[in-house]
Amino acid sequence: MARTIVVTGAGSGIGKATAEILRAQGHTVIGLDLRGADIEVDLTDADSLQAAAREIAAHHDSIDGIVANAGVTTNSALDLKVNYFGAIDTIESLKDLLEKSSAPRVAITASAASLQPTDPELVALLLAGKHDEAIAYGTKLSEAGPAVGYANYSASKRAIATWVRRVAPTDDYAGKGIAINAVGPGVVKTAMTEQLLSTEEGRAMALGAMPAPLNGPVKAEGIGNVLAFLVSAENASMTGQVIYVDGGFDALPQGRGEDLWHSPKHIDG
Numbered sequence: 001m002a003r004t005i006v007v008t009g010a011g012s013g014i015g016k017a018t019a020e021i022l023r024a025q026g027h028t029v030i031g032l033d034l035r036g037a038d039i040e041v042d043l044t045d046a047d048s049l050q051a052a053a054r055e056i057a058a059h060h061d062s063i064d065g066i067v068a069n070a071g072v073t074t075n076s077a078l079d080l081k082v083n084y085f086g087a088i089d090t091i092e093s094l095k096d097l098l099e100k101s102s103a104p105r106v107a108i109t110a111s112a113a114s115l116q117p118t119d120p121e122l123v124a125l126l127l128a129g130k131h132d133e134a135i136a137y138g139t140k141l142s143e144a145g146p147a148v149g150y151a152n153y154s155a156s157k158r159a160i161a162t163w164v165r166r167v168a169p170t171d172d173y174a175g176k177g178i179a180i181n182a183v184g185p186g187v188v189k190t191a192m193t194e195q196l197l198s199t200e201e202g203r204a205m206a207l208g209a210m211p212a213p214l215n216g217p218v219k220a221e222g223i224g225n226v227l228a229f230l231v232s233a234e235n236a237s238m239t240g241q242v243i244y245v246d247g248g249f250d251a252l253p254q255g256r257g258e259d260l261w262h263s264p265k266h267i268d269g
């Protein structure tokens, strides 16, 4: 059955590919982006986001899915504003409309960067909802240069992946029939990585940090297909999962390695 799905970051890359896949499946897509989508919105600006939510509500009695995908990698606190706070604010501002669906779903584009070394204090500030303190902390990191500033990106993705698992089984989500999951892309060929992947040196650096033994850099459609499934009515029981679509990085020692389950509890008796 045709569904109505909101996709953020629909003007480019993974969001654009996801919107195209959903439209080809016969669904109605409402694309949100700074530019190049159905509704122009700055997800870091509360007034702009509220205006977009009002516009959606004016034309739709309900929505069936949200793909919170928009993101940036700037090695600055903007990464926190868009990738963490922007994603949560998007979902919360549309949740009333989503709850009216008979099969409500949320999917977030996190990142395999959530598996990389980061700044645990920054992750803790984000998860505690300490917006101003997190922004001040992230700004300080960015002033120490891009290598340290990158923690803004990795922390934003680590925190959003954790938030998904935190809220998924609660009354607010599972209790309302809302499945909420994330995708963790590895290196994907989009505008975000175009410059990096355009030289041999950059490609070697990207794939050195995040190896992809299966088929190398991921296509945007490869992520879009998984996001499209996560917001489908068929996804009735999977929730709280972060699915890494990364060419194998997560299974390598640089990711989480082969044993996700740590020491098994000893069987009694």
Ligand SMILES: NC(=O)c1ccc[n+]([C@@H]2O[C@H](COP(=O)([O-])OP(=O)(O)OC[C@H]3O[C@@H](n4cnc5c(N)ncnc54)[C@H](O)[C@@H]3O)[C@@H](O)[C@H]2O)c1
Pocket: 008, 009, 010, 011, 012, 013, 014, 015, 032, 033, 034, 035, 041, 042, 043, 044, 069, 070, 071, 072, 073, 082, 083, 086, 109, 110, 111, 112, 113, 184, 185, 186, 187, 188, 189, 190, 191, 192, 193
């Ligand atoms: N490309 C990769 O290698 C890669 C890897 C892992 C995760 N991701 C994640 O995938 C998601 C999509 O990225 P992409 O690779 O398609 O990049 P992209 O740059 O092609 O697309 C990102 C889109 O988000 C939009 N956006 C940014 N800030 C916004 C704001 N404040 N308000 C509204 N829209 C805004 C941009 O305008 C852009 O259209 C991001 O969350 C990114 O972190 C990308």
